[in-house]
Amino acid sequence: MSQKSNLNVQQFITEFHAATLLHSLSVDEVNLLLEQSRIDTVDEGDQLVYAGDKVTHLLFILEGSLVTFRCNTHGEEVNIRLLGKGQCCMDAVIFMGSESPIGVKAASAGQVLKIPAQTVKQPTESNVVFANNIIAVLADFYKESILQLDNISIKASKERVGYYLLRAFLAGNQDDDHFSLKFKKAVIAHYLGMTPEIFSRMLKEMQKKDQLITVKGAEITLMHSKSLCQFCDDTTKNVCTKKEEKDCHLLP
Amino acid sequence: MSQKSNLNVQQFITEFHAATLLHSLSVDEVNLLLEQSRIDTVDEGDQLVYAGDKVTHLLFILEGSLVTFRCNTHGEEVNIRLLGKGQCCMDAVIFMGSESPIGVKAASAGQVLKIPAQTVKQPTESNVVFANNIIAVLADFYKESILQLDNISIKASKERVGYYLLRAFLAGNQDDDHFSLKFKKAVIAHYLGMTPEIFSRMLKEMQKKDQLITVKGAEITLMHSKSLCQFCDDTTKNVCTKKEEKDCHLLP
DNA sequence: CGGTTCCTTGACGCATATCAATCTGTGTGG
DNA sequence: CCACACAGATTGATATGCGTCAAGGAACCG
Numbered sequence A, B: 001m002s003q004k005s006n007l008n009v010q011q012f013i014t015e016f017h018a019a020t021l022l023h024s025l026s027v028d029e030v031n032l033l034l035e036q037s038r039i040d041t042v043d044e045g046d047q048l049v050y051a052g053d054k055v056t057h058l059l060f061i062l063e064g065s066l067v068t069f070r071c072n073t074h075g076e077e078v079n080i081r082l083l084g085k086g087q088c089c090m091d092a093v094i095f096m097g098s099e100s101p102i103g104v105k106a107a108s109a110g111q112v113l114k115i116p117a118q119t120v121k122q123p124t125e126s127n128v129v130f131a132n133n134i135i136a137v138l139a140d141f142y143k144e145s146i147l148q149l150d151n152i153s154i155k156a157s158k159e160r161v162g163y164y165l166l167r168a169f170l171a172g173n174q175d176d177d178h179f180s181l182k183f184k185k186a187v188i189a190h191y192l193g194m195t196p197e198i199f200s201r202m203l204k205e206m207q208k209k210d211q212l213i214t215v216k217g218a219e220i221t222l223m224h225s226k227s228l229c230q231f232c233d234d235t236t237k238n239v240c241t242k243k244e245e246k247d248c249h250l251l252p
Numbered sequence C: 001c002g003g004t005t006c007c008t009t010g011a012c013g014c015a016t017a018t019c020a021a022t023c024t025g026t027g028t029g030g
Numbered sequence D: 001c002c003a004c005a006c007a008g009a010t011t012g013a014t015a016t017g018c019g020t021c022a023a024g025g026a027a028c029c030g
Helices: A009-015 A027-035 A117-126 A128-154 A157-171 A185-191 A196-208 B009-015 B027-035 B117-126 B128-154 B157-171 B185-191 B196-208
Strands: A002-004 A038-042 A047-049 A057-071 A077-083 A103-116 A178-180 A213-216 A219-222 B002-004 B038-042 B047-049 B057-071 B077-083 B103-116 B178-180 B213-216 B219-222
Touching: A009 A027, A027 A117, A047 A057, A057 A117, A057 A185, A057 B128, A077 A128, A077 A185, A077 B128, A103 A117, A117 A128, A117 B128, A128 A157, A128 B057, A128 B077, A128 B117, A128 B128, A157 A196, A157 A219, A185 A196, A196 A213, B009 B027, B027 B117, B047 B057, B057 B117, B057 B185, B077 B128, B077 B185, B103 B117, B117 B128, B128 B157, B157 B196, B157 B219, B185 B196, B196 B213
Parallel strands: none
Antiparallel strands: A002 A038, A038 A103, A047 A103, A057 A077, A057 A103, A178 A219, A213 A219, B002 B038, B038 B103, B047 B103, B057 B077, B057 B103, B178 B219, B213 B219
16 A cells, blocks of 8 residues: 655654754755655555665654564574564665665554665765765664563563563653553564564563552553662663662762 | 783784774774774683673774683583684674673684773764764674574574685685684584584584595695585675686576 | 682573464455 | 364473572782
8 A cells, every 4th residue: 555645845844843853854855855755655564665675765754663683594583673653664674785684573453654775875875964874874774673682581480570661661751650652462472573572571570579569561661660760771761751860870 | 811902003904904993094093093092912712702791892803713602501612603814793782872782702712902992982973984984883883783684594504604714715715625623613503593513513514424525633635625504695695716617506 | 838819610500592372463356 | 154274372391501609710910
């Protein structure tokens, strides 16, 4: 289901103003991107990109969520990134000049803006503002993947779950002590490098034994407002509204 | 041990011509980079950057090798990247606009060219060629970290070792069936997300049980010219001189 | 030589994967 | 409205791979 992009540019810019990719671009420049793009409607489970494909588009999520993943010859897969509205993928891949090392699936139904690779690459070669946006996007993902690396190789399963929950909490509205998981538990489990069974057990332990949270389906409620503080590190600290309180264990 | 860079520009360019960072830069532009840089002589084990440091320089390896790593609060560490001559690090970090999430150590004695962060950032903002070099560098590292991620989370220990050996072999002279490990075994082990003990056991198994290689210190010899082919994937295939032979299991 | 560092080997315990069964919620059709 | 099917999630039992600890060997250097 693909159709010509006929988004209202002004409205698009307002809605996705914060997206790193679009930072400091003029209305005309954004318009140029949109004119050459198409919008795809995707259903949950649709695979948009297969590993080994030549990469033709940058994917920008208008609505819904995507998962990027890698799988080996035996079909086992790891989810590399879980992406929501306003994020994009295949950005780095476009600049690698080879086939995609990763696959992309829709984790939920939604709409994806497909910007042709050439439309992204060409302004990058001449427009220094856009090139610097791409650099920012790549640097950010590079940082993410470093975090994920030490998550998977250093931390114990429960710590990984705790860290993920903390980030999910901080990414949402921090006013109430409640948030919801934006992806299926099996998807999150694979992202965290563990099986769905272990993920389930860890959540249970954090409820029953550790008295940190209550879990009801995808809905998570903190038992104490600082339940997840123990999982915080210098990276997550920056976006926490409680970082100034004096019992924060990360105070300098 | 720090001294003003007084490298011969022409010689420098010739020697490090292949470095992605310098691609298509004019002699004047390279000269500008060098003029503002310093050369540090480092000993094995020296720590050049601490996690949490503000990043002041991009590090370009003139001689020797570096390791970038992350460690958690309990002091456990993972090696993120193992770097040799002509490679650079802190590149992505410079553009992340925050403290370094990683530390850097010298894995062997050598010389490092320290290019001030500002000297890198400033031309990036105006010089589109240089900006595109940075993009290429970042895209490359992003790809590397994806490979490392699925290595650590998908593959069994022995497969990781096999894959590492394969890449080490392909990176060298593929004419004879011999190569040597460029880093200490403990460093490689941590890079592969396992303990030195396990790494040692895997090497032994590949000698005794699997009859794939012989190991003598850091020197590795293949028992058959295709010993490591089983560890090959689409990524490594591209640099293999045997990829056209008809018994390659990765032929399309 | 003796001392250090790196690597190897063995024994043991634990955490996680695996397999299989059950449970829960949701949507469908009679 | 209930029965049924189905996917996702949970739980239990079992197996095993890896980390840990501790001791022994090998290479290197003063």
